[in-house]
Amino acid sequence: MKRFISIAVAFVLMLGSSGLIVFARDRCECGTPPIVVISGFATVPLTYVDENGKEERAWAPSNKRIFNGVAGVIPPLTRLMFDKNWETFLDKTNPGVVSIFEPILCDGSGVPIHNIKAREFPLSADNYPDFYNNDINDEQAFIKTAIDVYGGDHIYFFNYDWRLDPTDIAKELKDFVKNVKNETRHDKVTLIGCSMGGNIALSYLRLFGSGDIHNFILDNAAFQGTSIIGECFMLDFEFDSDAVLNYIYQFVKSDVLDSFLRMTGVFDKLIPAVEDLIEIISGQLSSEVLYPVFANLPGIWALVTDDTYEQAKAAALDSKENARLIKKIDFYHYEVQQKAEKLLKKAKANGCNIMILSNYNYYGIPITPTRHNNNDILIDTKYSSGGAVCAKLGSTLGEGYVQKKTSCGHNHVSPDNVIDASTCMFPEYTWFVKDMKHLDYPYGTQGADFLMWLAGTKKQPTVFSEVSYPQFMEFDYKTGKLTPTAEAAAAAAVIEVLNPQTGG
Ligand SMILES: [Zn+2]
């Protein structure tokens, strides 16, 4: 027995010297790099521990906080009905409204006031069945599908505190990726940046380069911002009933309700009153609620577009009081967002595959001058695609439209004449899906299959690599089918010939 133990000990010692090398060489041979899904904005609630040691929700605000904040509005509202004094009303109610957001507040330097935690998922996805199993859309749908296709031990979900600057979050992602590489025994990972996750992924390229990355996918990413955020900071509000009705229709899809609302003209009557009210209250509401709550969050500034960035900053921040915050968000804006094309091209030159996904044919939140921009519900298509020329919603680029850039020799104008992708950062690597909502790609649909095709690709795919996945496709929520737009248009033309009375 003693002899056996000493042999065993000798064997272990021997392994000890060479063992590490043996393990390091023992790479996974499956051929598919592990996939790291970088969450979008607030997919998972942020939590904090309250004074009684109980875990509470910080974002989205808890019902209790919303109730308390709103309850405080009622007494001043009664008074407002008599004296019509909005200033006194807002003096009384704004602190209560701010208290709804208290847990997420940052100070004027952009530093969180309270200790909040974003739920972490350090292990592979098969360790968190409660997280993805019940959801059929968005990041969870992606993870659920990827587990079916690639196995749960090669899929990871990176979640973060979205209030922080993306370059700070990218440092956490670096450790995360290192861990994924070790656990899966791969040298590289596939990064898929969903929505705001694209901003984190791009920050990663800026800080750490592309050495760790096999496929770099931007899925309806905010890497070039989205119009509405900067416009809100600039208090640039605009409305019209058509945009509001179309926006509602996207969610409710009821022709009866739509005809009813259009017939009554309720929004035509309501909107001038809302505009007048905004004129009266936006100044006080922004300086006491909007700016102290949201303009102090560095992460929000990463969602502001280049067109609006400096103006929004001038409106919402003070160059002295917010100097540290400004320094931080300027670095992201000028070194990451504005240099996106350069960063991506460098990654590409170093052997990283680049894929960009952009959805269209939806209204965004219809309260600003860009409300008729083609959008995926949250992000303007021209930004998520990295620079496509897009027709306004409900219209086309016009008869006889000529593609802006023709040097590559391809056609990059969509068959529906709504998108010109020739101006994108990567016309050959950018796919457009009509009628697919932001990140959606529901589980069990051809939309989800398409994402898997992208995520599992070995070599750089182009919009010409696979006939089923050309540059322009459209998604049907009823059937779950993803169809090349050209085919869909041809099929629609046939139906129109068969039933001429339904045409026009
Ligand atoms: Zn593997």
Ligand SMILES: [Zn+2]
């Ligand atoms: Zn081309």
